[in-house]
Amino acid sequence: MATAEASSVALIGSRVRALREAMDLSLRDLAERSGVSAPMLSQVERGETSPTLQVAARIANGLDLSLSQLLRLDEAGSVTIVREDERRRGPATASGHRYEVLTPPLPGQRAELSRHVLDGGTATGGPGDPPVHEPGSRETALVESGRVVLHCDGVTYALEAGDTVTFDADLPHHFENPGPGEASLLAIVSAGLRRS
Known part of the structure; x- marks a missing residue:
């Protein structure tokens, strides 16, 4: 050969x-x-x-x-840009939670960055919802504006604008905006990194 x-x-x-x-x-x-x-x-x-x-x-x-x-025939190079109008947006729901994925859907990508906007009194999910991330994944979130409460594995954590939190994303969790105004946060999920 x-x-x-x-x-x-x-x-x-x-x-x-x-x-x-x-x-x-x-x-x-x-x-x-x-x-x-x-x-x-x-x-x-x-x-x-x-x-x-x-x-x-x-x-x-x-x-x-x-x-x-x-075979990576569709990749133009080592830099990929996602323009604002190219973001993958989550389905519109009546719950007051809107989100968009900011990273490109590249094969083998081990992390995903998303932006979430919550109207006052709304949440990204609820108690009893199953984890949506694969075993061993970790999530880090930065509160951009407003106040949110992280509910993770039965414990609550109050977060203000500028606060960052990192947690095991394979545990039951959701973010809630107690209101009254809008809140936004950036979240990055890294897949399968925890070894325990």
């Missing part, structure tokens, strides 16, 4: 492994999702074989990506 080709095969393999681990999938899990055998996946990840386009497409599908995303 030529040096450039070997390097390309190793890059694809390490990318498949990183993406699989980021999704907390075992080789067997990815094999079931993609229809590619676990031994073949293992060979790809170790850079021992170059997958055909058909196999690569099946692996990409198992990772919830397009083939071009897996």
Whole structure:
């Protein structure tokens, strides 16, 4: 195998492994999702074989990506800008909670930044709601304006504008704006970083 080709095969393999681990999938899990055998996946990840386009497409599908995303053919470079009008906005609800995701939807991304606006007397969720983040994830939030209360695992924390809080995001939690005015906060969720 030529040096450039070997390097390309190793890059694809390490990318498949990183993406699989980021999704907390075992080789067997990815094999079931993609229809590619676990031994073949293992060979790809170790850079021992170059997958055909058909196999690569099946692996990409198992990772919830397009083939071009897996092979990074759709990435223009190492810098990605999300313009204000390109932000992914959450569904409009009558609850008074609006949010938008500020980071691009890049494959293998391990953190997501979002901005939340809460009308007075509203919340991002409620008691008894299941955690919405994967096991081991952490969240850091900065209160931009107003006052909010973080309810996390049965304990409440009062936060003012300028305060920052970090917590285990896989625990039941939600933010509440006691009002009367509007409150806003920035939140970044990092996936699977806690080791306990």
